[in-house]
Amino acid sequence: MDFRGAHIISVNQFGRDDIEKVFTVADNMELYAHRQRITRVLDGAILGNMFFEPSTRTRMSFGCAFNLLGGHVRETTDVKTSSISKGESLYDTARVISGYSDVIVMRHPQVGSVAEFSKASRVPVINGGDGSNEHPSQALLDLYTIKKELDFKNREIDGMHIAMVGDLKHGRTVHSLSQLLLLYKNIHFTLISPEELKMPAEITKKLQESGHSVLETTNMEAGLSDNDTLYLTRIQEERFTSKLEADIYRGQFRLNQAIYTRNCQPNTVIMHPLPRDSRNDANELDNDLNQHPNLAIFRQTDNGVLIRMAMFALILDIDDKVEDSSSSVSWYTERRFE
Ligand code: CP
DSSP, rough: OOOOTTOOOGGGGOHHHHHHHHHHHHHTTHHTTTSSSOOTTTEEEEEEEESSSOOOHHHHHHHHHHHHTTEEEEOOOGGGGGGGHHHHHHHHHHHHHHHHHSEEEEEETTTHHHHHHHHSSSEEEEEEETTBOOHHHHHHHHHHHHHHHHHHHHHSSSSSSEESSTEEEETTTHHHHHHHHSSSOOOEEEEEGGGGGGGHHHHHHHHHTTTTTEEEOOOOOHHHSSSEEEEEOOGGGGGGSSHHHHTTTTSSOOOHHHHHHHHOOOTEEEEOOSSSOOOOTOOBGGGGGTOOOBBBBBHHHHHHHHHHHHHHHHHTTTTTTOOOOOOOSSSSOOOHHH
């Protein structure tokens, strides 16, 4: 794909080459993310960071990534403080915010809302999560983390075994990650969830049709053995009709040190998109694994900054100008003005 000026709405836009390109640019961002080098390549550029649902990681890391490239960030963090609460349409909001920004990241509770918003935007829009549908930047950072963790073990993504655990029906991160993995070969998926919270059938069908093996089970301990990676998820309470309904499933699948040691191979990497629900009645990933060397959850969050810097660099076409940012107005400026 041509990243320059592109909206990033779904992982289905990417081919394997595109993913490799993002990962290569992300590798080059490490010195800047660690403050060992400074770039001002996006000096004067503005990110519109529009979050109409709660977020810590996605909002902050997109903002930090833009700042680390020298740009400025303007944010909306709540529907209540936005004129959307007065009935303003996504179309009008997109037209307005894209007049103030050079690129927009948007999170919204409705499936398809970011795609609709992007159609009216005059600048590139990145999907920061649309309801239970997709979270493309999370999938990229998850896959980047998986690749790095496998590299240590001289393993490749092709042929890997991954178990996804929890609320696979509502979890947009597992929807996007699974579909990104479609591009690889011979992956063994174990999908562990309550019967009512299974991975959507259209996604499992696509995985099977692409030659991957898929085992669906409600038995967590049986599904944990023989995996390179465990990808745990939270019960997505905000997608249920009531807290009471979410309570039915909360705490059913928990990983702690004892369960991990009893069932998993010693090298199995533990991932979670976060936030994990650390309340006693949930606790899907116990704090007693916090010091475990295979716990990659905070490597994931660190990698999120690199991936999001790479996404901005490619979309704004400055990936080869980061080292020499002396020229002014070097970012992508071809706005779609009427
Ligand atoms: N993983 C993720 O999307 O986290 P936030 O909801 O905190 O952004």
